[in-house]
Amino acid sequence: MRAEIIAVGTELLMGQIVNTNAQYLSRGLADIGVGVYFQTVVGDNAQRIKESLRIAKDRADVIICTGGLGPTQDDLTKDVLAETVCQRLVMHGPSMDKIEHMFQKRGVPMVESNARQALMLEHSEPLANDTGLAVGVALTHEGTHYILLPGPPKEMKPMFDRYAKPWIAAQMGSVQPLYSVMLKFAGIGESQLEHELIDLIEAQSDTTIAPYAKEGEVAIRLTTRAASMLEAQAKLKPLEEEIRSRVGQYIYAAEDIALEEAVLRLLTEQGRTLAVAESCTGGLLSDLLTNVPGSSAAFAGGIICYTNRLKHELLNVPMEQLEGSGAPGAVSEETAKRLAEQILSVTGSDYGVSVTGVAGPGESEGKPVGLVYVGVASRDGETTVKQLQQFGNRETIKLRSAKSALYQLWKRMNS
Structure with a gap:
């Protein structure tokens, strides 16, 4: 199953904030066997968001949008998706109750635009927001699965982990999840490490070898699909042992730590x-x-x-x-x-x-x-x-x- 992540927000394009959501989502999707093939960033513009959704629909099975679910006029993601799939926006009662209660508790009047955060597509499933106000959306339309998540990481992460991720997994049927082992190296450069392992990299098939480099460190991720962790360990172990026999002196950890x-x-x-x-x-x-x-x-x-x-x-x-x-x-x-x-x-x-x-x-x-x-x-x-x-x-x-x-x-x- 192929996925595309669309991050919505002009502030991302202007470099005012960093798109850490895409990294988090990519890792979480890999855990359930969904590969992220594309990542897109688009500003708060209805026509460009609509075009991004159209392009994504032609190349992905799962489309996850982050951002644009807030109360202001430039929060357009739900509106654009509703127009794209020809569905009405309807009020999600529990979310509206939560918003009204919050304003009552604060003792301040609720600006009417805040009700936008409780809107959802009429044939979608709501994704609860345990740390914020904007309700998320899960929808299947013409074979494509759509997920709308809020932009702030403190809201996006728990909504994805608790509700969106299980929903996506339920749509997948019998697709086996991905399992990975991360080996971290120091004292050897990326090119030298690749040279030592080039035959293994060129021969990879079911089990993949992916190198990653940053200043002063190199990582190799070994990944395979399996029905269980035990089965995955049995498939990954021979390759890990071969790598250790060649360059084990440079491995400082078998997990993703600095x-x-x-x-x-x-x-x-x-x-x-x-x-x-x-x-x-x-x-x-x-x-x-x-x-x-x-x-x-x-x-x-x-x-x-x-x-x-x-x-x-x-x-x-x-x-x-x-x-x-x-x-x-x-x-x-x-x-x-x-x-x-x-x-x-x-x-x-x-x-x-x-x-x-x-x-x-x-x-x-x-x-x-x-x-x-x-x-x-x-x-x-x-x-x-x-x-x-x-x-x-x-x-x-x-x-x-x-x-x-x-x-x-x-x-x-x-x-």
């Missing part, structure tokens, strides 16, 4: 703590770590020692090592080692990680843009330093360097 979360989990499991000394990343490494809920159990903190003065005053790196004729400089193996060891000593943590380098846009100390050193010190082992040559703009180099630091620590903890 590298920083995997590192923090491992630290917590081992009962150990981490502190960081950042120069070229400017606090980005600490930001990644503290964005993970519960990170305080393992992350002690960090020092952003961007200037040589702070490297010297806060972490006791000798000035003769940082500056002067013949000095290794701030961007050097020696300084990365010293920073990692000193942050370990200052904080009393189990691990100390340092990052120092040239993020650009120009050279520093006569050293090229993208040259980065990552140091990892621990209480029960020697300090190691990894030299990296990163590529990209300033922002990219900083992010790749922070992810590289996490990967070097992950490797140390698993050695």
